[in-house]
Amino acid sequence: MKKIRIGYIEYLNCLPIYYALEEGSVNLEAKLVKGPPTKLNRMFLEGQLDITPISSIEYARNPDKVVILPDISISADGNVESIFLFSKIPVTELEGHTVALTTSSATSVVLLKILFDHYYHVKVNYVDRKPDLPTMLKNTAAALLIGDDAILAREKYKELAGQPLIVTDLGEVWKKFTGMKMVYALWVIRQGFVDDNPGETAEIAGIFRKAKEIGLNSLDLLAGKAAEHYNLPKELFDHYYETIRYDFGEEEQTALLTYYDYAYKSGLIPERVKLRIWGENIG
Known part of the structure; x- marks a missing residue:
């Protein structure tokens, strides 16, 4: 697989996904490009990245340009703590x-x-x-x-x-x-990349699933690293990682569409959108 360009938001909530990529625990030749959400959103939409976590609202503004990777998001059921x-x-x-x-x-x-x-x-x-x-x-x-x-x-x-x-x-x-969960970010892949590389896209989706699994089994370690980096109590970050969720199942999808519905009612997106997810209705 050729080296692909992956956006990396340097927030604690992304560490469980990127830990395995950075440690080499999964086999993916990739260039990690770090930055805040708004910067990575822009780079991705300008074609400078192949895959990135994208702000949920940016998917709704560009649904024809991207495909959602399955089973992965940043979400929470109530308090998000960040x-x-x-x-x-x-x-x-x-x-x-x-x-x-x-x-x-x-x-x-x-x-x-x-x-x-x-x-x-x-x-x-x-x-x-x-x-x-x-x-x-x-x-x-x-x-x-x-x-x-x-x-x-x-x-x-x-x-x-x-x-x-x-x-x-x-x-x-x-x-x-x-009464619903809230989905803050999705992992997405460029439509053009999917069109040109359907086999690689399927492989990438599997790699990200594996990376998530490894990260979620390493939360105690990641909380310790965060505590040391910020010189704050580890319990703070233990609680944070207990709060953040990384799934993207039926409940999360329904909640996200509800968020989009209210964004439409407030005039913040031009139209209601459907979710285009690799393996569910694409690929």
């Missing part, structure tokens, strides 16, 4: 205020807008900001952070300028709103 709205006042009192959105995210930005529209029924203004909580909250009432930035900010900032911060887990709110 997507937080930090606010100076209760969320229900944010009417007319400005909310800073991290430039690292796509799916979570849309999720927040859906929740404001359909759950809180609050109208706010939005500005984009780089993911640094004190800077984001300098002239705004609330700020959205995701991934490692969110985890570390919650540990570091209990208050700012002497003012306590209210931390809202968007996964928990989505669960209260819909």
Whole structure:
């Protein structure tokens, strides 16, 4: 198999998938390209990557360009522990205020807008900001952070300028709103690659399944590595890896389509979409 280009989001929630690839526990000749979700989304859609974890919302915006790899996602059933709205006042009192959105995210930005529209029924203004909580909250009432930035900010900032911060887990709110899981990212492969390499695509799908299995059997090790890297208690990361889910079965697919339905109602995607999954309705 020729060397393929694979996007790699350097967040803790991706480590269980990439651990086996980096350690060579699975046989896949690949170039790993690291970056935040928004950067990898763009590179993939511009044809610079063959496979990548993609923000769930970007699939809905480009359904004809990509195929979903089966049995793998980043999801959670309730609290996600890494997507937080930090606010100076209760969320229900944010009417007319400005909310800073991290430039690292796509799916979570849309999720927040859906929740404001359909759950809180609050109208706010939005500005984009780089993911640094004190800077984001300098002239705004609330700020959205995701991934490692969110985890570390919650540990570091209990208050700012002497003012306590209210931390809202968007996964928990989505669960209260819909009763469903939330799917934050999918692993996808370019339609052109699939067309040209159907046999290799099937092999790649199997390799990613195996990589996931190895990673999920190594969570204790990965939590220890994360604790050492960030100099934080291992229990924090044990809990995080107990929270994040990596499956993409019927429940996750139904939940994702529900998310897309609300995104459509909020005018955040142009049309409702179907899921094109390798091995289920493609290949």
